[in-house]
Amino acid sequence: MTEYAVRNPATGELVETVPTATDADIAAAIDAAAAAYSSWGRKTTVAERAALVRRVAELHRERSAELSATMVEEMGKPLADAEGEVDFSAAIYEFYADNAERFLADEPIELGEGEGTAVIRRAPVGALLGIMPWNFPVYQIARFAGPNLVTGNTILLKPAPQCPRSAAMQEQIFRDAGFPEGAYTTVYATNDQVADIIADPRVQGVSLTGSERAGAAVAEIAGRHLKKVVLELGGSDPFIVLSSDDLDATVDAAVFARMDNAGQVCNGGKRFIVVDVLYDDFVAKFTEKLLAASEGSPLSSVTAADTLEKQVAQAVDGGAQLTSAGERKGAFFPSGVLSGLTTDNPAYHQELFGPVAMVFRVADEAEAVEIANDTPYGLGSYVFSTDPDQAQRVADQIEAGMVFVNGVGLDAAELPFGGIKRSGFGRELGRYGMEEFVNKKLIRVAG
Structure with a gap:
């Protein structure tokens, strides 16, 4: 019942x-x-x-x-x-x-x-x-x-x-x-x-x-x-960073994309795919700000926190590295960043519904698109680039119902919302x- x-x-x-x-x-x-x-x-x-x-x-x-x-x-x-x-x-x-x-x-x-x-x-x-x-x-x-x-x-x-x-x-x-x-x-x-x-x-x-x-x-x-x-x-939306003339602003956008509604957004950024030349700086700043944003609201229920805790544990058991803001307390789940995920990791193709992000280092635009599309989901996506031609080119290749270029939180009543695949x-x-x-x-x- x-x-x-x-x-x-x-x-x-x-x-x-x-x-x-x-x-x-x-x-x-x-x-x-x-x-x-x-x-x-x-x-x-x-x-x-x-x-x-x-x-x-x-x-x-x-x-x-x-x-x-x-x-x-x-x-x-x-x-x-x-x-x-x-x-x-x-x-x-x-x-x-x-x-x-x-x-x-x-x-x-x-x-x-x-x-x-x-x-x-x-x-x-x-x-x-x-x-x-x-x-x-x-x-x-x-x-x-x-x-x-x-x-x-x-x-x-x-x-x-x-x-x-x-x-x-x-x-x-x-x-x-x-x-x-x-x-x-x-x-x-x-x-x-x-x-x-x-x-x-x-x-x-x-x-x-x-x-x-x-x-x-x-x-x-x-x-x-x-x-x-x-x-x-569901969705496991890619957040692709190819270039930036203001890395702090890009990081702030990424943190919002992951932490909005305590990370419980179907089209929130969940997989952060960063080109090699920016990866170290981006991940350092992103991790610091994401972990600092951990305090605040609980997840929707203890059951939701149980589910996320199990997924994160499986990811770590599968070889991923976790940087976390602390310990879970009831429905309160600490924000965290998972890195080093390979395609055989249980979390690689999952949606993490909560304040935990996955980060991926890529060599170039082509590899970024490949990882972005390597998911059973196809709801939303985010592309950050200072090159308008590149941004449009990548947007055209993303397999998703929505692509947002150089911005987050851009949903509006007049914009259609929906996805493809699962x-x-x-x-x-x-x-x-x-x-x-x-x-x-x-x-x-x-x-």
């Missing part, structure tokens, strides 16, 4: 538990979502739905302090990060409110022959299931709910088991914004109930952000029932995030 509970990772205190849904609860939620789609999603205008989404943005900002404090208690997020997450989420809702009519406008098609007209008309598809992670419990919901609600789809939202309170607060925001019953419903479902939701013919698609294992399981069930799926899974498929945010669960209906009229 899935337990929905707030357990403060900083103290280990069990703060609150929330009852898991009964089968009757799930059936009622699906009924309500299907009814809201028929009576509201299909019959309101884009402008009407955009006005509601805009109010959602306003309420996020009005309730930022409460939402932020809840994230700190649920999963240990640093308060400043939590406040920034709420603000970014509000910006996402505003982006879709501002652009929905343009994104969903009819698209004429020029006919090659024959008379008449042809147009693509974008329409909602129905109820959708969103399965959300714990590391960004407000932002991840905004990425999914914002574009789909303004399209006219309705939402069944399964939160992470450790984030029930923030999930309930966000459901209340949608209600207070004026969305009708069933347009957005939180379901505290078990894994078996998730399978039942996906199987229901009224549910038209699933979006999951989470682990590879969860993504594979959901995709298998969805495929069996012919349901569209968007998956945003990092999943589909996109969120931007115009592409609105295209995933839309019926692009052809209407052809003869002359």
Whole structure:
């Protein structure tokens, strides 16, 4: 049985538990979502739905302090990060409110022959299931709910088991914004109930952000029932340093890329690949600053710290050298740098979800690209170079859904987010995030 509970990772205190849904609860939620789609999603205008989404943005900002404090208690997020997450989420809702009519406008098609007209008309598809992670419990919901609600789809939202309170607060925001019953419903479902939701013919698609294992399981069930799926899974993003005219600034960017959200970011920099001429200086400065940044917030849970501790131990047993800021204490995990990893090291192809970085020395650009792509993942990546031609050349060769050149923390509501390989498929945010669960209906009229 899935337990929905707030357990403060900083103290280990069990703060609150929330009852898991009964089968009757799930059936009622699906009924309500299907009814809201028929009576509201299909019959309101884009402008009407955009006005509601805009109010959602306003309420996020009005309730930022409460939402932020809840994230700190649920999963240990640093308060400043939590406040920034709420603000970014509000910006996402505003982006879709501002652009929905343009994104969903009819698209004429020029006919090659024959008379008449042809147009693509974008329409909602129905109820959708969103399965959300714990590391960004407000932002991840905004990425999914914002574009789909303004399209006219309705939402069944399964939160992470450790984030029930923030999930309930966000459901209340949608209600207070004026969305009708069933347009957005939180379901505290078990894994078996998730399978039942996906199987229901009224549910038209699933979006999951989470682990590879969860993504594979959901995709298998969805495929069996012919349901569209968007998956945003793990990442072991390369951070390539080829040249720098300000090594301290590059190191600061690298530390942020690894330590943001206590290192628990899917597209955070995790493998730092540095050209030989800069390697010694970079690693010395990077290690000093990364270890100094260790004090602060815990990982999301003791279980998360257990997992990272096991991975680091296996890496060291496999021949890697670890430089660490100290000892683990409960959910608090010290930052560290792993070097000397070979391709047969257990950690070489793993994602380390926490404040531990892997560093690699390379001879040149070609070897940097080779190591960057030698991963089962393909979410994000970072390229630092003072040569614009080189940066573009390397960006073109990186096998990932996103490449950021000479900068970190550049995510924005208008920029599509997603990956390839075992990092999943589909996109969120931007115009592409609105295209995933839309019926692009052809209407052809003869002359």
